[in-house]
Amino acid sequence: MDSEWIPPEVDSRRPSVARVYDFLLGGDHNYASDRDLATGLLRVEPQARELARANRAFLRRAVRAVAGAGVAQFVDIGSGIPTQGNVHEVAQSVAPDARVVYVDNDDVAVAHSRSILADDDGTAILQADMRRPADILADPEFKRLIDLSEPVAFLLVAALHLVTPDEDPAGIVARLRDVAAPGSHLVISHLTHEAQPGKTAAIGKLYDRATSPAVSRSYAEILRFFDGWELLDPGLVYVPLWRPDEGDAVDDPERYLVFGGVARLP
Template sequence: MDSGERPNWAPVDVDLARPSIARVYDYWLGGAHNFAIDRAVADKVLADVPVIKSIVLNHRAFLRRAVRFLLAQGIRQFLDLGSGIPTVGNVHEIAQATDPGARVVYVDVDAVAVAHSRAILTGNELVSVLQADVRDAKQVLKSPEVQELLDFSQPIGVLMIALLHFVPDSEDPRGIVADYRDALPDGSYLTISHAGYEEGDWDPAWDDAKQVYNRGVSEMCFRRKHEVQALFEGFDLVEPGVARLPLWRPESPDDVDEDAARFISFGGVGRKA
């Protein structure tokens, strides 16, 4: 889509001449909700950090597997925090393919992502979009979008996909998770994917790539496996626990390549007992 053409899903108050991180991610995911300016930024980052597309696709593949797992456990309502633009196999598509009555609330602080999301999801009464800072759990949880669509007497699946690595330790990511945990009914689930690596895994060649990503997209905080595990305090981790993304319940051997054991992101799902 050329940046000079405004399709019917692009709200009139969104500046098509300015890149959006949400649309950059949409482009990396193979989506259609992006413009020339977004693709230019995305391609520049890809030229310097070719592995970024594989990383983004692995986070999305993990999301799909995790949502299907939650559906198999009977979860029918989801709170997707830091959702971006809900396209290309996102939560409502997966959930409502299994159960048309499944409910989803998407939350993002990015006005561009929210505006696009609302336009795309018009007419789907079981999906809501909230513009809010996910770090403020009280604001999110008391919002009409959440209160009117989600039933807190029944288990809820909370999703934090590629989110918490943008929250530095100074902003207390464990405390943020705990605020959501404490509001959830027993039997609810938490799903997290997070950039990270173990000692000895880091390739010095990635240092330049990390700097390019931080400058061109957003600054990221890598955490070790035990630090990601600590985010699940108060939840019982399901098998295989916190694992490299390609190794968390792969759907086929083809999903696991020779670099899976050193993949620079972790994922896990925990149940509140």
């Protein structure tokens, strides 16, 4: 890892969910502890890299669709370490005036984001915890870029499965819904144990060592996060099945272990 991005307070001994994901996507902003956990994950799920890429591709397709529907404000909560095809790049390719607020609590993710976004007035990175949405909504940089009287897209991609039941993930989503204007959108992807409960349980045990857990949920539990929103076609599906690009071949979608969906606030 390039030391230019590393804040001195970072604890490299404990794996970070953001840095493990970075490693699986082929990034180099990770430590030995992150690579060790990722290696264990690859033993449990040899296709973990493919699953991470599929989740990232879902994010890009969802952002394109939402921007194409006329939304020009995006809040990417649990954004992680920047990689190819970031939200502002995808959104601005459709809507050049799109504004994006990234939110993460990982020191490396925030430091790297600040370095690459420094010259982009249409973006910002907040160091905040998704478990406290009021802090996000009150941040001056959030208020500078996001006008809640207009439609906004809240992105919680591979984020809510890092929140335990005691931390009230449904309450997080409800708080965002309650401040959103009609026409706003919600994008969620989430680990599920519907098809392979043994595998997701093993993943959960591995993540007990990390900065956040990995809590898999059922289809019905994930669907409830969309209460009050109207799901767009094709609904809540395994991520490769959500509006695949032309020519994408999807075989055995259940092996991807993650459901994804996009919804609109009526």
